[in-house]
Amino acid sequence: MTSSTQQAALDQEHDHGHHGPATGIKRWLFTTNHKDIGSLYLLFSLLMFLIGGGMAMVIRAELFQPGLQLVDPHFFNQMTTVHGLIMVFGAVMPAFTGLANWMVPMMIGAPDMALPRMNNWSFWILPFAFLILLASLFMEGGGPAFGWTFYAPLSTTYSNDNTALFVFAVHIMGVSSIMGAINVIVTIVNMRAPGMTWMKLPLFVWTWLITAFLLIAVMPVLAGAVTMVLTDKYFGTSFFDAAGGGDPVMFQHIFWFFGHPEVYIMILPAFGVISTIVPTFSRKKLFGYASMVYATSSIALLSFIVWAHHMFTTGMPLAGELFFMYATMLISVPTGVKVFNWVATMWRGSISFEVPMLFAIAFIVLFTLGGFSGLMLAITPADFQYHDTYFVVAHFHYVLVTGAVFSIMAAAYYWLPKWTGYMYSETLAKWHFWLSLISVNILFFPMHFVGLAGMPRRIPDYALQFADFNALISIGGFAFGLSQLLFVAVVFKCIAGGQRAPAKVWDGAEGLEWEVASPAPYHTFSTPPEVK
Amino acid sequence: MHTPLLRKLVLLVLGMFAFAFALVPLYDVFCDITGLNGKVELTAAEASEEQDLARLVDVSFTTHTQGQAPFKVKAATYQVTVTPGTLTEVNFTAENLSGEARIMQAIPSVSPGMAAKYLHKLACFCFDQQSMQARQKMSFTLRFYVDTELPNDIAELTLAYTLYDITDRNAAAYDALLNPAKHSRHSAAGKDYAQSIQAAVYQQIRGISHG
Known part of the structure; x- marks a missing residue:
């Protein structure tokens, strides 16, 4: 090598080392940096959480009293539908993708995601998907009103002309999460630091790897289902129309073939977060690392053979109902392994109760409660009674709000000092936790009772005997909604400044992300670390 | 470095998208074999070679219209009692209630669903689209038999027609x-x-x- 090229190479290295973010809006539009994209995902998800939450407030305001007060039933249906779509595809999934973007490369000692340009795309198409979906609410005839499950024929024969907007929005969300998933897999498989063997991967990385495979397996099926709805509605096919030889029940089979793995897509990364946080604040190694990996894989595999437990009342033969009942119950075994491992990790640990740990413990207790009501729903004969009641609403909000959302909050508090370089306000965060914990239970626990007593879901009115509980639920709902504004305040206060955070924010924390400074430099692990 | 893995993952995505559509014929085949969803063959069957005169099965007929379809179809008898394997004929009268020509498609369904594949039809108005002039009345003959293999726990079954206006x-x-x-x-x-x-x-x- 001549001295001039050597010099050029050195210059380049020099440039690279000091290459910081571009300035202004261009930094965010054109960024290929995993930390920037992670932040974009997280902030977008926070925005969607607030919008979807606003819709929940409309629902709870209407249900505060029996009778029709504030909104007309058609608008109420749009609120339940879009609330579900936004929370699933706009809040929970992008939040986990954001966490993966920020943390996976740092945890495995990689300099960035494997496919940074695709990473930029997978985020930046997302706002358009939700713009289309939200815009449809303002069109003549309104937005989607057939439930987030868009069962045919509600979404085909009985939906309005704006259904195409819903379909394209879901297509874009699907493409976005498939690209995100591909990126995560390629990063984890190809870019682990030397010495980072499979069984040394942090559990958050393991759970995300499995989640990414689930995404790749089922998001295309969702895309297929919405495409069939599109052609049935606009192009005269009869996939779900009996008049043309189709079958509306088949819609439910295809949808739930996607839908059940989808609920694990929303909870497996949560398991990873909790498995990271609990050892830190228990100051012990995670109990049963290998069993955690196998349990996560088993849950993922089982998720493909349980879909019809959402459809017990469609008239399945007894053998089918028994199969899906037992297969569903089987999932509680690996899930139980996880819960017991977390508890065993805390056992005789020297536990301290910082806010991430508080959310993690609340997760373990309340997610397990949601799991139990899931077991009740899995019992076929009982499900005939519970089907489409508020009991189901209680169940999936326990696993998704006190499960997935609480784990996201735990993760945010856990890594916020690493992201911003500042400590958040512990006092405000504790207020946020306790207000959320109390209000979320006032919000969702009584739903079990009104559900068992027969109150149907997705109806803007109800029988008088449910009035007191519904007023209580609504009060819990408003309190939970307002409490989340505290979270917004904590996050933005922490971004603005505060007490400087050290590189290793929590004394019990382990992992490569704590070996870099706080805030994490724009480029980390340009030279891979040695993992022993 | 990433291309081989990327290629495999993209193939997997495309494969799963195709799988979603493959589920449609798979679903039909599965239901055909198991007779799970009460779907009845829309093609003519052969007459039975066996008969089981010792057994009696009640077969009821109902029809209902889908949405605003302007048709009325009624079986001459509400219920017939048949012996498995014996060919039975039932007359249906159909009427176009509207003032314009419409095309009707009847979709049969059998309840209990498990009995669907044991009900064989040799002639049925549901095999074809029926063009009906304004206020036209038509009569159709349904020729069917119940399979001798019908499980013993099924003693009665219902053949329900849903009438669609497919004009x-x-x-x-x-x-x-x-x-x-x-x-x-x-x-x-x-x-x-x-x-x-x-x-x-x-x-x-x-x-x-x-x-």
Whole structure:
């Protein structure tokens, strides 16, 4: 090598080392940096959480009293539908993708995601998907009103002309999460630091790897289902129309073939977060690392053979109902392994109760409660009674709000000092936790009772005997909604400044992300670390 | 470095997208074999070679219209008692209640669903689309038998027809495609063509699911 090229190479290295973010809006539009994209995902998800939450407030305001007060039933249906779509595809999934973007490369000692340009795309198409979906609410005839499950024929024969907007929005969300998933897999498989063997991967990385495979397996099926709805509605096919030889029940089979793995897509990364946080604040190694990996894989595999437990009342033969009942119950075994491992990790640990740990413990207790009501729903004969009641609403909000959302909050508090370089306000965060914990239970626990007593879901009115509980639920709902504004305040206060955070924010924390400074430099692990 | 893995993952995505559509014929085949969803063959069966005169099975008939379909179809007898394997005929009267020509498609369904594959029809108005003039009355004959293999725990079954008005099905789709701004369901231009593609698409769909 001549001295001039050597010099050029050195210059380049020099440039690279000091290459910081571009300035202004261009930094965010054109960024290929995993930390920037992670932040974009997280902030977008926070925005969607607030919008979807606003819709929940409309629902709870209407249900505060029996009778029709504030909104007309058609608008109420749009609120339940879009609330579900936004929370699933706009809040929970992008939040986990954001966490993966920020943390996976740092945890495995990689300099960035494997496919940074695709990473930029997978985020930046997302706002358009939700713009289309939200815009449809303002069109003549309104937005989607057939439930987030868009069962045919509600979404085909009985939906309005704006259904195409819903379909394209879901297509874009699907493409976005498939690209995100591909990126995560390629990063984890190809870019682990030397010495980072499979069984040394942090559990958050393991759970995300499995989640990414689930995404790749089922998001295309969702895309297929919405495409069939599109052609049935606009192009005269009869996939779900009996008049043309189709079958509306088949819609439910295809949808739930996607839908059940989808609920694990929303909870497996949560398991990873909790498995990271609990050892830190228990100051012990995670109990049963290998069993955690196998349990996560088993849950993922089982998720493909349980879909019809959402459809017990469609008239399945007894053998089918028994199969899906037992297969569903089987999932509680690996899930139980996880819960017991977390508890065993805390056992005789020297536990301290910082806010991430508080959310993690609340997760373990309340997610397990949601799991139990899931077991009740899995019992076929009982499900005939519970089907489409508020009991189901209680169940999936326990696993998704006190499960997935609480784990996201735990993760945010856990890594916020690493992201911003500042400590958040512990006092405000504790207020946020306790207000959320109390209000979320006032919000969702009584739903079990009104559900068992027969109150149907997705109806803007109800029988008088449910009035007191519904007023209580609504009060819990408003309190939970307002409490989340505290979270917004904590996050933005922490971004603005505060007490400087050290590189290793929590004394019990382990992992490569704590070996870099706080805030994490724009480029980390340009030279891979040695993992022993 | 990443290309080989990337290629495999993209193939997996495309494969799963195709799988979603493959589920449609798979579903039909699965239901055909197991007879799970009460779907009945829309093609004529052969007469039975066996009879089981020792057993009696009640077969009831119901019809209902889907949405605003302007048809009335009624079986001459509400219920017949048959012996498995014996060919039975039931007369149906149909009427177009509207003042214009309509096309009717009847879709049969058997309850309990498990009995669907044991009910064989040799002639049925549901095998074809029925064009009916304004206020026209027609009579149809259903010829069927119950299979001797019918499980012993099934002593009665119901054959339910859902009546669909399929006159506008594809005309409407065609119209929406060409004139998205116009919401008229009866565009004069293109209606003939629309009906011809309707017939073609319809035949194709039936070919796929019941071929």
